[in-house]
Amino acid sequence: MPWLEKDVDIETIRKAFAADRFATELCGIEIVEATYQHAVCSMRITEKHLNAMGKPMGGAIFTLADFCLAILCNIGEEPTASVSSTIEYTSTAKGSTLIAKGRVVKSGKSLGFYTIDIFDNLDNHVAQMISTCHRRSSTNISV
16 A cells, blocks of 8 residues: 555645655755656755755755655555665756755666755756665554
8 A cells, every 4th residue: 555645645745744854854854846756846045955065065955956866656556665776966056055856767566766966056966876675564644
């Protein structure tokens, strides 16, 4: 049984993922779009996201990608968690906001394969995360 049904509305999705307080409260990540097999999240870059060189820290970028992945792989699917994620940083963000755009490569019964691309608001490609996720049956999760 899926945790969130395929036809779930965005407010229900936002409510469900508000429980991910590290991403939503501490990092300030917002869900921009979310439907079955589609997710877009954003994070305004603030001083708390910067490394010692004044650029967005890799961990902040990874957190944005990971949060987008969580949304992408849990709508209309059994509860799903990442088992492997790799990230490649392609350039430094030059804009004021980071945007994560997730896509499904393949969605199977027990495994899913996903790509999350990170851009800044000036459309510079910043990073790409590739993830493998595992689905588990559970009826104990409620929204």
